[in-house]
Amino acid sequence: MPTILIMNGVNLNLLGKREPSVYGNRSFEDYFTELQTQFPDLELHYYQSNIEGELVNKLHEIGFSYDGVVLNAGAYTHTSIALADAISGITSPVIEVHISNVHKREEFRHHSHLSRVCVGVILGFGLESYRLALEYFRKK
Amino acid sequence: MPTILIMNGVNLNLLGKREPSVYGNRSFEDYFTELQTQFPDLELHYYQSNIEGELVNKLHEIGFSYDGVVLNAGAYTHTSIALADAISGITSPVIEVHISNVHKREEFRHHSHLSRVCVGVILGFGLESYRLALEYFRKK
Amino acid sequence: MPTILIMNGVNLNLLGKREPSVYGNRSFEDYFTELQTQFPDLELHYYQSNIEGELVNKLHEIGFSYDGVVLNAGAYTHTSIALADAISGITSPVIEVHISNVHKREEFRHHSHLSRVCVGVILGFGLESYRLALEYFRKK
Amino acid sequence: MPTILIMNGVNLNLLGKREPSVYGNRSFEDYFTELQTQFPDLELHYYQSNIEGELVNKLHEIGFSYDGVVLNAGAYTHTSIALADAISGITSPVIEVHISNVHKREEFRHHSHLSRVCVGVILGFGLESYRLALEYFRKK
Amino acid sequence: MPTILIMNGVNLNLLGKREPSVYGNRSFEDYFTELQTQFPDLELHYYQSNIEGELVNKLHEIGFSYDGVVLNAGAYTHTSIALADAISGITSPVIEVHISNVHKREEFRHHSHLSRVCVGVILGFGLESYRLALEYFRKK
Amino acid sequence: MPTILIMNGVNLNLLGKREPSVYGNRSFEDYFTELQTQFPDLELHYYQSNIEGELVNKLHEIGFSYDGVVLNAGAYTHTSIALADAISGITSPVIEVHISNVHKREEFRHHSHLSRVCVGVILGFGLESYRLALEYFRKK
Amino acid sequence: MPTILIMNGVNLNLLGKREPSVYGNRSFEDYFTELQTQFPDLELHYYQSNIEGELVNKLHEIGFSYDGVVLNAGAYTHTSIALADAISGITSPVIEVHISNVHKREEFRHHSHLSRVCVGVILGFGLESYRLALEYFRKK
Amino acid sequence: MPTILIMNGVNLNLLGKREPSVYGNRSFEDYFTELQTQFPDLELHYYQSNIEGELVNKLHEIGFSYDGVVLNAGAYTHTSIALADAISGITSPVIEVHISNVHKREEFRHHSHLSRVCVGVILGFGLESYRLALEYFRKK
C-alpha cells in the first residue's frame, strides 16, 4: 500500500481559527481523519511545523522511502529556496497544494519557489485541494 | 446530471503529434472517450479552437447554463485578457488546467492571466490534470 | 452626412448581462438606437466581434471611406498591437472609448496599445463615453 | 443652473504663445468666452495657477458646492499626488482633460496620478476636449 | 522540387496602401508573381490572414509536409506565443522575415516571440527580405 | 521650555471633512488644543500649508532655533526631494508622522523621501501619532 | 491590567555587544527592567528567539489573549511573509518597532513585510522606540 | 548689452548656512556681486524662490525678452516636469547648472527633468559652475 505524507507548513496549525473567510473554519486534524476514511488504499501520515528547517529535516527523513508527499508550505512557498532544494534532493514525488487561490490574493503570493521542483500544483479548491492530490497518487 | 465542458485552446489539436517528449503521444479525442467512461455521472462535452475569439464565443454560449468548465487555453493562458474577461463575465465555474508543469518551462509561461478569475488551478500531471479537475466537479 | 462606425470588441456583446455593477444592465443595441435618435445628422453603423482579426478586417474595409470610428476594443485594448497597426494603416480618424474608468481597475488595464494611434481618448463616463465621442464628430 | 469650474494648471497661461504646433495659437480666455456662449445652461467659472498648492486650495474652496470641475493640470498631472488627494477629498465630480493626446508624446506623460480619482478622462481633441467635458455635465 | 509557403500575418494585406514611407507602395501579390519567376526551382505558395488562430491552423496544415515556411507575422510577432508554439510543434523549418528594420522602430517591436523557434531571421531589406529567405531554401 | 513646531502639509487642513473613514472626523485645531493641555512642559506651535515651497520656507525660518519639528507632509512625503533637502539643511531634529498606516494603502504611498533625513518615523496610530512624537521630545 | 508582550527577533540578543555605533551598548534585559518600572500600569513580558518559526509559535500562543505585542523582528522584518501571516492570523494588535532608522541604512532594509499587517510603526528612536510603543498601549 | 537672469530654486537661499561641506560657506548674494564685476559686458539679474510655481512664473515673465537664463533649480531638477515645460515654452536659452557633482551623490539626484530642454549642462565646479555658464553667454 503506498505511503503518503501530508505536510503542512507555517501557520497552517491555525486552520479553523485564522481568517475563516479565507481558510474556512475546520481544523486540519478533522479533515485528515476524513481523508483516511476516503483513501483506505493509501497509508496516510501527517506532519506540521512552523519552522522551515524542520520541514527540510522531515523531507530528508521520509523522502527516500515514501511514495509521495502532499505539501502545503504556507508562506514558505514564496520565500524558501531551502525547501525547493530539499524537494529536488529527495526521490519521493511532491505535489504542491494551496487551500486558497493564491492568484486572487496579494502580488507576493503569486510566485512559488517550489512549483518548478514539484510534480504538479493544485490550488484554490479549499481543503479539496488535498483530496485531489491524493487522487493523483491513488490512480498512479 | 451535471454538464461539464472540457475546452482546449490553441495548438492542443496537435496533441499526440507535437513535441511528444513534453505532451505525450496520445490524441485528446482518445483520452476524452476514456474520461466519459470514467465519469458516467457527468455529462461531458468537448470543444477545441485555435482562435481566441471563438473560445470567447463558446464561453458566452455555455457559460450561463453549464455546471462547470475545464479549460486548457494553451498559449493564450499567458497573453489573453479577453479570455479572462469572458470567464469573469459568465456564471459557470472554470478550472484552469495544464498538461505540463509550466513552471519548469520558459519564464514567459509562468504567468497566467486566467488564474485569478478561475476557481482553481491544476497543472503538471499530464493528461491526468483533466481527470483531477473532473473529480472536483464530481465531488461537488 | 458623415458616416461613423461604432465598433465594439471582445466581450462587449455581454453588455447588460455581465458584471452589471461595472457595466450597467442595458444592452448596447438599445443604446445604439437611442444614439441614432440623438444624432440625426450622423449616419451611424454598428459592428461587434470577439475575434481580433475580424476587427482588423472591418477597419480595413471601412477605414478609407468612413468619416470616423468610435472604438471600444475591450480587453484587446491592452494586448493588441495588430489593432494599433490597423488603425495607423487606415485614413479614417479613430476615437478610443471605454465605459468604465480603466484607471480605477486592475494595473494591466492602465496601458493601451491604441491610444498613441487614435485621435483622442474618452473614458469613464459609462455609455455616455460613446455619446461624447459622437459629439466630437458632429462638431467637426 | 449647474455651476462648473474650468481649472487650468501649470504653463497653460502660455496657450497661444507656447509650442503652437502642439497647442494651437489661441488663448484660453478667448476660448472660454466661446464656451460660455455655447453652454448658456451652465454657469461657468475659470481659474488658472502655476502653483500646485494654489490649485489644491481652489479645489478645497469650491469642491463641496460646485456641480463639477473640468481640470487640465498640465505637467502636475504626472507628478502631483497632492492634487489627486485633493480631488478624492472633495465631493464635486472632476473630469480630467488634456488638449494634446499625451500618449503620442514622451513616455513620462503617459501616466496620470489624477485619472484614478476622476470620474473620467477626455484627451487629444485640442480645445474641444473642454467642450466634450462640459457636454457631459450638461447631459447629466 | 521543394515546396515553400510564404505566409503573411496581420495587416500585411494592406501592403501598397498603408504607410508607404515605411512599407513601400507595391502590393505583395505583384511581388509574389515576381518571386515565382525568380525561383523556378521552388514551388511557391502564398497565404495571408489577419486572424492569429487561422495562421496557426495553416501552419498545422502544411507544417509536416512542406519544405519550408517564410513567415512575416506582422504585429503578432511581438504578442503571439501561440504562433511560436505552432512553429515549434511542426517539422517544417520556418524563417522569420520583416520588411522594415524593426530595431529602428518603436521599442515594443524589438522583441519577437518567434525568433527563438525559427531557423533564422532576416529583416530590414524591404521586400528583398523574402527573396533572401528563399535563397536560403534554394541553396539548401 | 522646549519649543516644538507641529507642521502639517498638503490637504491636512481638510481633516475632519475628508474621507472620515480614513482620517477620522475631528479637525486638527481641536486636537492641537488638547495636545497643548497634555504637554504643559512643551511650547507647541502649529503651521499648515498646501504649498510645498511655503513648507520649505517655514522650515528655514524656525529650523535653526526650535528644539524639534513634528512633520506630517501629506502627499508631499512621496514626491518632494525639496522638503528632504530642507530638513537636512536645518539643525532642528524632525520626526515624520502619518495618521494612517501608509503601508496598508496604495503602493505609491509606501516610499517616503523624508524618512532618511528625519530622526525617526511614527505612523498608523491615528492622531495619536502626533502625541507619541511629542512624548519623544518630552523625554529627551 | 493590560498584558503586553515585547518580542525581539533575530540577532537582537546581541544588543550591547554588536555594532554599538548602530545599536548602543546596553543589553535589552537592562532596558526591559527599566520599562517595567516606567509602566507600572502594564503587565510586561519579554521573549526573544533567533528562529523564525519559534517567533511564529509564540505569536500563536499569546496572540488571542494578550492586549498587545511590541515586535522588533530584526532582519526577519524584510524576509518573512510567515511572520506577517502569523500577525494577521491572531487578534492581538501588533506594533512594529526598530531601534535604528532603517531608511538611513541599506536599501534592502527599507521594505518591511510586517508593516501592512501591524497597527502602526515606530522606528529610529533607539531603545526609546519600545517606550513610545508602550505609551500607545497605555493611552489606549 | 545681453541681459541674463541667474535663477536659483529651492533651498539655495540657504547657501553659506547649509551643509557647508557640500556647498561651501559663502552666500550667493556675495558671489553674485563678484560675478557682476567679472562680467561688465553682461547685464545680470538674480531671482530665487522656494516655490516651484513662482519659478515657472518668472520664466514666463522674462523668457521671451532676456538673452539667457542660468538655472540651478535645486531639488526641483529631479521632480519638476512643470519647470521643464516652462523652459521649452519660452524662447530664451537656458543653461542648467549645479554646484556639486550630483553624480557623486544619491541615486535620485542623477536624473534631471531639465537637461533635455536646456541648451547645455555644467555641474560640479562649485560656484564656478555659474561663472562658466556666463562665459558661454559672453562668448556667444
Place this chain on the structure above:
Amino acid sequence: MPTILIMNGVNLNLLGKREPSVYGNRSFEDYFTELQTQFPDLELHYYQSNIEGELVNKLHEIGFSYDGVVLNAGAYTHTSIALADAISGITSPVIEVHISNVHKREEFRHHSHLSRVCVGVILGFGLESYRLALEYFRKK
C-alpha cells in the same frame, strides 16, 4: 564592380576550433575563398580583429568608399555603442550578420546595439548568413 568588406569581430578568428557544436568546424578563411568564387561580380575583402577600436578604425578607413560592409561583430554586438556610432558615422551601408540564432542563446545575446544603425539583419543560418548578405548587395 562593387567593393564589399566582410568584417569579423572578436573571437571569430577561432571559427573551426571553438565550440564546433555552435559554430561548425570550418575556418572562415576557407569559406571566404568559396564566397569569392560564388560572387565573381563582387570584389570581396576580409578583415578580422579582436580589438574593438581597430574595428572602428577599419570602418572609418573604408566606410566612405566601399559599396557595403557585412559585419559580424561577435560579442561586441551586445556591448559596443562605439561600433554603432562608427556605423552611423560612415556612408557605406552595413548589414549585421550572425552565424548562430542568437535568440536561442543566452538572454544577453538578444539585444544588439548595431541593429538600429544597420540596413538590415540576417542571423541563424550558419555561414550561409554571410552569403545571403552578399546576395543583397549583388541584387542591389
Place this chain on the structure above:
Amino acid sequence: MPTILIMNGVNLNLLGKREPSVYGNRSFEDYFTELQTQFPDLELHYYQSNIEGELVNKLHEIGFSYDGVVLNAGAYTHTSIALADAISGITSPVIEVHISNVHKREEFRHHSHLSRVCVGVILGFGLESYRLALEYFRKK
C-alpha cells in the same frame, strides 16, 4: 593553534546522496576527516544545521572567540539577511564558500546576502573550496 569552524547550512547534510552530478558523491564527514589530516596546524570543528536560526545561534556562540569561520550556508545564502547580520555582529572573520559555481546555475543563486559581510568568497572548486579557505587561515 588557530581554531576554525567549518559550518554547513541547509541541505548540505545530503552531500553524497543528493544530485551527485552537481555535488559529487562523497559525504562531508569523510572529507572533514581528510581536512583534519591536511591541516594539522589548525584546530578544526564542524557544525551543520538545516535551521536558519540555529546557524545564527552557533555564530553568536563561537563568533567572539574562534579565529575564523568557513561558511557554506546553502540556500540561505540567497535569502537570509539574518545570517548576514549575525556575521557582521561577530568578530571572527568569515569566508563564504560554495561547492558548485553558483553563477552557472539558476539566476536566483547569483546573489548572495553574505558576500558583502564576509572577508572573501571562494566558489566553484567542488569540495576543494573548503581547503582553499583553510589555506587562507593557515597563511594568515
Place this chain on the structure above:
Amino acid sequence: MPTILIMNGVNLNLLGKREPSVYGNRSFEDYFTELQTQFPDLELHYYQSNIEGELVNKLHEIGFSYDGVVLNAGAYTHTSIALADAISGITSPVIEVHISNVHKREEFRHHSHLSRVCVGVILGFGLESYRLALEYFRKK
C-alpha cells in the same frame, strides 16, 4: 604654466565628416589650434584614440604630472568602467565634456560611467564645451 591634456575618445576623429547636423563640420585639429591661441597661459596637448585601452594607457602616462585633463570619451562614456577606474586611479583632475546635449539623444546616452569620478561635467555647447572646461583650469 599649467599643462592640460585634451583627450578625445572613439569616433571623434571623424569630427567634421560625421553627422554634421549633430557635431558641426569643423575638424577638431582646427579647433585645437584656435584654443591654443585663446589660452596662451595654458600648455595644451592633444590625444585621440579609438581604442579604449590606449586611452587608459595615456591617462596612466600623464595622470600623475599634468594639471588637468579635458576628456570627451565618446561612446566609451556609456560603456567603460575601465576608463572610470583609470580616472579615479590617477591624481590629475579630469573634466568630462560632450559636444552635443546627450540628454536630447537616445536613452542609452543618458548614463555616464565617468561623471562620478570627474571633477565636473560640461555638455551641450558644441565645441564650446572644451573652451568652458579650459576656462575652469585657467581660473583655478
Place this chain on the structure above:
Amino acid sequence: MPTILIMNGVNLNLLGKREPSVYGNRSFEDYFTELQTQFPDLELHYYQSNIEGELVNKLHEIGFSYDGVVLNAGAYTHTSIALADAISGITSPVIEVHISNVHKREEFRHHSHLSRVCVGVILGFGLESYRLALEYFRKK
C-alpha cells in the same frame, strides 16, 4: 610541470600606486616573484594589458596548451562578453580572482560576465587571492 598564466587586465599595472587604501601599496611584479618562489612546482608566466582585445588574443594564444589561467580582468570583468566568449572558446581552465571583495563596493561591480564560464571564483583576500588560485592548480 604544469604551466600557468597569471593574467591581469585593465588598470592593474597601477597596483602599488592607485588607491592604496583599496589595493595595498605593493606592485604586482614584486608579488609575482614571491609567488614563483612559493610554487616551485608550477611554471608561472605573467601578462598584463589594458586593451580588452589583447587579453582576448593572449587567451587564444595560450588557451589550448597551458594547464591553467588565473585571471583578474579588472573592470572588464563587468563589461566584457568578449572575454567570456574567449574563455569558453579555449580549453585551459580559468579561475577568476579579485583582490578586493567586490560585493563590498559599488553595485555595478557585483555582476561578473566571466564567472559563469570560469571553473571557480576567489575574491576578497587581497593579493592572497592569486595564491589561493594557484593552490588549486597545485593540488589538482
